[in-house]
Amino acid sequence: MGQLIKVSKALTIAGSDSGGGAGIQADLKTFQELGVYGMSVLTAVTAQNTTGVQGVFPVSIEGLEAQLASIASDLTPDAIKTGMLFSGEYIERTAYMIRKFAWENVVVDPVMVAKGGATLLGEEALHAMKTCMLQLAKIVTPNIPEAEALTGIEINSPEAREEAARVLFDAGADHVVVKGGHFGNGDFVTDLVFNGIEMFELIEKRIQTKNTHGTGCTFSAALAAELAYGRKPESAIVNAKKYIQTAIEHGIDVGSGHGPVNHFAYRRIAHEQY
Numbered sequence: 001m002g003q004l005i006k007v008s009k010a011l012t013i014a015g016s017d018s019g020g021g022a023g024i025q026a027d028l029k030t031f032q033e034l035g036v037y038g039m040s041v042l043t044a045v046t047a048q049n050t051t052g053v054q055g056v057f058p059v060s061i062e063g064l065e066a067q068l069a070s071i072a073s074d075l076t077p078d079a080i081k082t083g084m085l086f087s088g089e090y091i092e093r094t095a096y097m098i099r100k101f102a103w104e105n106v107v108v109d110p111v112m113v114a115k116g117g118a119t120l121l122g123e124e125a126l127h128a129m130k131t132c133m134l135q136l137a138k139i140v141t142p143n144i145p146e147a148e149a150l151t152g153i154e155i156n157s158p159e160a161r162e163e164a165a166r167v168l169f170d171a172g173a174d175h176v177v178v179k180g181g182h183f184g185n186g187d188f189v190t191d192l193v194f195n196g197i198e199m200f201e202l203i204e205k206r207i208q209t210k211n212t213h214g215t216g217c218t219f220s221a222a223l224a225a226e227l228a229y230g231r232k233p234e235s236a237i238v239n240a241k242k243y244i245q246t247a248i249e250h251g252i253d254v255g256s257g258h259g260p261v262n263h264f265a266y267r268r269i270a271h272e273q274y
C-alpha cells in the first residue's frame with residue numbers, strides 16, 4: 001500500500017445551490033481547486049439557478065447538529081467557513097457547536113440576500129449573527145448591504161465603510177473584509193480590510209460582467225482554504241482575492257441569468273492552460 005498523503009481539511013457550513021454557482025457547491029469547488037480536502041454541512045437546500053431562487057427548504061435542526069457531530073467525531077477541520085445559515089436558531093446552534101468542538105480558523109460570510117434579491121436569512125437572525133457568530137470569526141466578509149444591516153451604518157462614503165469595519169471589529173471579529181462588489185461602479189473594485197491596527201484596501205480591476213453569482217461564497221471559501229493551509233489572515237486575504245479576481249475575469253457561459261464564476265481559472269492559469 002502506498003503511503004497516505006497528509007492534506008489540509010476545510011469545512012463549509014452553508015446552503016446548497018442546485019445551480020452549482022453559489023453556496024456549498026461553490027465552496028467545495030473552490031476547496032478542491034485550491035488543493036484542500038472539502039467537507040460540507042448543509043443548513044438548507046435551495047432550488048436555485050442563474051435566474052434566481054425558486055425555493056428554500058431548510059434541513060432540520062437535528063439534521064444540522066448530526067452533521068456537525070459526525071464531522072467532529074472523525075474529521076477535525078483546519079478551517080471553516082459559514083455561509084447561508086438560514087435563521088437565528090440555526091446560527092445559535094452552529095455557533096454553540098463550533099465553540100464546543102473548539103474549531104478554529106472560522107471565516108464568517110454573513111450571507112443574507114441572494115444577488116437576485118431573495119432573502120436567505122430572516123431579519124430576526126441579525127441579532128444572533130451579531131451576538132454569536134462575529135465573536136467566532138477570524139475573518140468576517142460582509143458585502144456592503146450586509147455590513148449596513150450588521151452595523152446600522154449607511155455606507156455611502158469610504159469613511160462610512162471604515163466606520164462599519166471598526167464596529168464589526170469591536171463586535172468581536174479578528175479581521176474584517178468589507179467587500180466592494182456593491183460599492184460604486186467605477187473601473188476598480190476595492191475591498192476594505194481592517195485587523196484592529198491597520199486599515200487597507202485591496203484594489204482590483206472591476207470586470208464588466210453580469211456573471212457574479214457566487215462571488216462572495218467563492219471568496220470566503222478561498223479564505224478558508226488559505227487558513228486551512230496555515231496561512232496568516234493577511235496573506236489568506238491577498239491570495240483569496242487573486243482567486244476570485246481570476247474566476248470573475250475568465251467568465252464561463254452557463255445559464256441565462258447571473259452566471260457563476262469560473263472556479264477552474266486559477267489552476268488553469270497556473271498550468272498555462274488559458
Ligand SMILES: Nc1ncnc2c1ncn2[C@@H]1O[C@H](COP(=O)(O)OP(=O)(O)O)[C@@H](O)[C@H]1O
Binds near residue numbers: 142179190204206209
Ligand atoms: N465586477 C467585479 N469585478 C471584480 N471583482 C468583483 C466584481 N464584483 C465583485 N467582485 C469581488 O468579488 C468578491 C465578492 O464581492 P461582493 O460581490 O461584494 O460580495 P457578495 O457576493 O457577497 O455580494 C469581492 O472580493 C469583490 O471585490
Ligand SMILES: Cc1ncc(COP(=O)(O)O)c(N)n1
Binds near residue numbers: 022115120217218
Ligand atoms: C445557497 C446560497 N448561498 C449563498 C448565496 C449567495 O451568493 P453570492 O455569493 O452571490 O452572494 C446563494 N445565492 N445561495
